[in-house]
Amino acid sequence: MKAEGVAERWCELRERVAEAALRAGRRPEEVKILGASKGQPPEKIREAFSAGLTLVGENYVQEAEKKRAALRDLPLSWHLIGYLQKNKARKALALFDLIQTVDRPEIARKLSGLAEETGRRLPVLIQVNVGYEETKAGVLPEDLFELARLVKDLPGLELRGLMTIPPYQEDPEAVRPYFRRLRELRDDLREKLDLEGLTELSMGMSHDFEVAVEEGATIVRLGTALFGPRPPKGGA
Numbered sequence: 086m087k088a089e090g091v092a093e094r095w096c097e098l099r100e101r102v103a104e105a106a107l108r109a110g111r112r113p114e115e116v117k118i119l120g121a122s123k124g125q126p127p128e129k130i131r132e133a134f135s136a137g138l139t140l141v142g143e144n145y146v147q148e149a150e151k152k153r154a155a156l157r158d159l160p161l162s163w164h165l166i167g168y169l170q171k172n173k174a175r176k177a178l179a180l181f182d183l184i185q186t187v188d189r190p191e192i193a194r195k196l197s198g199l200a201e202e203t204g205r206r207l208p209v210l211i212q213v214n215v216g217y218e219e220t221k222a223g224v225l226p227e228d229l230f231e232l233a234r235l236v237k238d239l240p241g242l243e244l245r246g247l248m249t250i251p252p253y254q255e256d257p258e259a260v261r262p263y264f265r266r267l268r269e270l271r272d273d274l275r276e277k278l279d280l281e282g283l284t285e286l287s288m289g290m291s292h293d294f295e296v297a298v299e300e301g302a303t304i305v306r307l308g309t310a311l312f313g314p315r316p317p318k319g320g321a
Contacts, residue, residue, distance in 0.1 A: 090132070091129060091132040091133050091136060091311065091312060091313070092132060092133075092135065092136040094310065094311050094312075094313070095118075095133060095136035095137055095138065095311060096136065098118060098307060098310060098311060099113075099118065099137070101294075101295055102116050102118060102294070102295075102298055102305065104295075105294075105295040105296075105298035105299050106298050108299055109298065109299040109300075109301075111298070111301075115303060116298050116302060116303060116304075116305060117139075117140055117303065117304050117305075118138065118140065118304075118305055118307055118311070119140040119141065119142045119164060119166070119287070119304050119305065119306045119307065120133050120138050120140065120141050120142065120307065120308075120311050120312065121142045121144075121166060121290070121306045121307060121308035121311075122141055122142065122143060122152070122308070122312065123142075123143060123144045123145070123148070123167075123308065123315070124315035124316070124318075125308075125312045125315060125316070126316065127152050127155040127156050129312045129313075130152065130156060130159075130161070130312075131156060131159065133311060133312065134156075134159050134161060138161075138311075139160075139161060139162055140161070140162050140164060140304070141161050141162070141163050141164070142163075142164045142165070142166035142185070142306055143163065143164075143165060143166065143167070143181075144165075144166060144167030144168075145167055146165070146169075146173045146176050146177050146180060149163060149165070149180050149181070150176070150180055153180060162182045162183070163180060163181050163182050163183075164181060164182065164183045164184070164185050165177055165180075165181045165183075165184045165185060165186060166185050166186060166248075166287075166306060167186060168186060168188075168222045169184065169186055169187075169192055171191060171192060171195050174192065174195045174196055174199055175199055177196075178196060178199050178200060178203070178205075178207060182208070183207075183208040183209065183210070183245070184196065184207065184208075184209045184210070185209070185210040185212065185248040185287050186210070186212045186222065186248065187209045187210065187211050187212065187232075187236065187242075188211065188212040188213075188214075188222050188223050188224050188232075189224065189232070190232060190235055193209075193232070193235060193236050193239060193242060194235075194239065196209070196241065196242060197239035197240060197241030197242045198241060199241070200241030200242065201240055201241040205241065206240075206241060206242065206243045207241060207242055207243065208242075208243045208245050209236065209242050209243065209244060209245065210244075210245055210246050210247055210248040210285055210287055211224060211229065211232060211233060211236060211244065211246075211247050211248070212224065212247075212248045212249065212250075213225075213226060213229055213247050213248070213249050213267060213270060214226075214249070215249050215251055215263045215266050215267055215270075216251050216252040216263055218252055221250055223249065223250070226266070226270060229247075229270060229274070230274065230277065230278075233274050233278060234278060237278055237280060243282070244280065244282075244283060245282065245283065245284065245285045246271060246283055246284055246285025246286055246287065246303070247267055247270060247271050247274075247285070247286060247287070248285075248286075248287035248288065248304075249263065249264075249267045249287075249288050250290075251263035251264065251288070251293075254293075257292060257293035257295065257296045258296060260293045260296060260297075261296050261299075261300060263288075264288050264289065264296060264297045264300035264301070264302065265300050267286060267288055267300075268286055268300055268301040271283060271286055284303065285303045285304060286301050286302050286303050286304070287302070287303070287304040287305075287306065288300075288302045288304075288305070289302045289305040289306065290305070290306050290307065290308065291307050291308055291309050291310035291311075292310075294307060294310070
C-alpha cells in the first residue's frame with residue numbers, strides 16, 4: 086500500500102472494501118472493518134478510531150485488558166479473535182462485546198454459564214476450520230451443525246455467525262473456495278436451524294480481504310494493512 090499513516094490507510098481500505106462489495110453486487114455498508122490490533126500500541130488504535138474505526142479485535146485476553154484500560158474513553162466494540170482457554174473465560178466475558186472463536190462444546194457451555202450469572206446474553210461466532218489444518222483451532226465442517234445446535238440452545242449465548250482463518254496462500258484467489266465454503270455452511274445452518282439472525286461471516290485478512298468480501302464477508306479482520314508492521318517486542 087502507498088498510504089503511510091493509519092488514517093490514510095483506513096480511507097484506502099474502505100475504498101477497496103467498497104469496490105469489492107460493488108463487484109459482488111453488495112452494498113459497501115454491509116461490510117465492517119475490524120482492526121486486528123495484536124502487538125499494536127493503543128495509540129495506533131486511537132488513530133484508527135479518529136479515522137472511523139469502531140471494531141477492535143484482540144488475540145489475547147491479557148493484552149486486551151491493558152488496551153481497554155488505556156482506551157476506556159473511546160466507544161469501541163471489542164472482539165476476541167484468538168483461541169480462548171477455559172480458565173480465561175470469565176475475564177474474556179468482562180472484556181469483550183463479542184467472541185468470534187467459539188469452537189468446542191466445553192467453551193460454549195462455560196461462556197453461557199458465566200453470561201447467565203451476569204444476566205447477559207453474549208454474542209458469539211463459531212470458528213470453523215475450513216482448511217482442516219491441524220495447527221489451527223476451529224470446529225471441522227462436519228461437526229459444525231452439532232456445535233451450532235448446542236450454541237443456539239444455550240441461554241447465555243446468541244449465535245450471530247461464523248468465522249474462519251483459511252490456509253495461507255500467496256495468491257488470494259486460491260483462498261476463494263474456503264471463503265465460499267464458509268458462506269455455504271452459514272446459509273445451510275441458517276435454514277436448518279431456522280436462525281434468521283445468523284448473518285455474520287468474519288473472514289478475510291490483510292492480503293485476501295477483497296476476495297472475502299466478494300464471497301460474502303460481513304467482517305474483515307485487518308492488521309498490518311491498517312496499522313502497519315507490528316513494533317518489535319518491547320518497543321513502542
